[in-house]
Amino acid sequence: MRLEAALTVAARGVDVTLSVPDGTTLALLGPNGAGKSTVLEALAGMVAAEGRIALGDRLLLGGPRPVPSHRRRIGIVTQDSALLPSLTVRDNVGFGPRASGMTREASRTEADRWLTRVDATDLAARTVDSLSGGQARRVALARALAATPDLLLLDEPFAALDLEVATAMRSLVGSVLAERTAVLATHEVLDAFALAQDVAVLDSGRVVEHGPTERVLTRPRTAFAARMAGRSLLVGTWTGHALVTPEGDSVPASAGSEEKPREGEPAAIAPRPRELRLVSEPTPGAIPDRVRAVEPHGDGVRIHGERLATDVDPEQAVGLVPGARIHLAPAGDPPRAYAVT
Numbered sequence: 001m002r003l004e005a006a007l008t009v010a011a012r013g014v015d016v017t018l019s020v021p022d023g024t025t026l027a028l029l030g031p032n033g034a035g036k037s038t039v040l041e042a043l044a045g046m047v048a049a050e051g052r053i054a055l056g057d058r059l060l061l062g063g064p065r066p067v068p069s070h071r072r073r074i075g076i077v078t079q080d081s082a083l084l085p086s087l088t089v090r091d092n093v094g095f096g097p098r099a100s101g102m103t104r105e106a107s108r109t110e111a112d113r114w115l116t117r118v119d120a121t122d123l124a125a126r127t128v129d130s131l132s133g134g135q136a137r138r139v140a141l142a143r144a145l146a147a148t149p150d151l152l153l154l155d156e157p158f159a160a161l162d163l164e165v166a167t168a169m170r171s172l173v174g175s176v177l178a179e180r181t182a183v184l185a186t187h188e189v190l191d192a193f194a195l196a197q198d199v200a201v202l203d204s205g206r207v208v209e210h211g212p213t214e215r216v217l218t219r220p221r222t223a224f225a226a227r228m229a230g231r232s233l234l235v236g237t238w239t240g241h242a243l244v245t246p247e248g249d250s251v252p253a254s255a256g257s258e259e260k261p262r263e264g265e266p267a268a269i270a271p272r273p274r275e276l277r278l279v280s281e282p283t284p285g286a287i288p289d290r291v292r293a294v295e296p297h298g299d300g301v302r303i304h305g306e307r308l309a310t311d312v313d314p315e316q317a318v319g320l321v322p323g324a325r326i327h328l329a330p331a332g333d334p335p336r337a338y339a340v341t
């Protein structure tokens with residue numbers, strides 16, 4: 001069912017417009033505090049919001065009065081799982097079916113069906129306070145799905161889980177999201193690529209980019225979205241074989257086949273750190289920069305410049321203090337330029 005939302009939660013500085021076509025997943029991608037949980041809670045009716053929320057042909061917000069949370073037909077899996085502590089796992093999962101009028105017996109059968117779906121049948125008789133974080137997340141997912149929601153909201157479903165548990169949860173979520181309308185809050189680019197057709201990048205309560213995942217995360221328009229995608233962004237004018245920045249740097253690049261740049265028009269490149277290397281001399285095509293920060297990264301070091309970032313071996317990073325002048329050049333093939341009009 002299609003979701004269209006334009007909502008404001010003024011007290012938390014959140015003001016967003018989102019749209020999620022029927023049967024697709026939107027990743028809400030942003031750093032801590034960007035407002036992801038607030039958007040999900042506002043959609044679910046758990047925090048008061050102004051604006052308009054339409055789910056299919058039902059107006060949940062923006063009509064005479066907001067539809068209360070329990071009538072929205074929205075399932076939410078929050079970061080703390082929010083299960084009912086005094087009930088068993090089976091009764092937690094059967095809560096939605098029971099509330100919709102099923103007999104106790106039928107709701108238990110339904111709960112067992114969903115517990116099988118999330119591979120948690122062995123937990124059915126446990127009380128929820130005895131569950132690990134990963135187990136609680138599975139049960140919360142089963143509980144949300146058992147209520148047959150029109151929209152599923154997942155808030156950082158893989159955060160704070162061990163590697164193996166998170167991997168299993170990713171594959172489970174991948175299978176339940178197929179053909180469903182869903183919004184997935186995450187700060188991981190991997191989740192957006194793997195699970196969502198579209199992405200909305202959230203910066204301080206505002207959507208700075210919204211579009212197909214591959215487009216937004218490989219050809220970003222804003223420095224913020226580029227950073228979330230693990231890239232840098234240089235914008236300039238396309239000459240046919242180079243990008244000329246407002247600072248006058250000419251960076252040799254090739255025209256990408258997607259959103260092909262046109263001569264004399266605005267274009268951008270968004271290289272990943274590993275696509276650039278440090279060069280000691282200001283050679284033609286190298287981009288001058290200054291070190292902003294240096295951080296350990298994997299078995300090497302990531303140099304964050306004011307304009308670009310690159311990964312180097314630890315021995316190359318010696319002496320690269322904030323403010324130091326550096327030059328960066330493409331490490332292999334020239335970067336791909338794309339139109340940004």
Ligand SMILES: Nc1ncnc2c1ncn2[C@@H]1O[C@H](COP(=O)(O)OP(=O)(O)OP(=O)(O)O)[C@@H](O)[C@H]1O
Nearest residue numbers: 011012013030031032033034035036037038039185
């Ligand atoms: N219960 C609350 N009461 C008041 N302000 C809140 C509450 N929860 C969050 N906020 C504020 O709302 C803003 C958005 O926070 P939110 O939790 O929605 O961000 P987030 O992107 O989900 O971050 P995280 O990934 O850390 O959960 C922040 O400024 C935060 O301090």
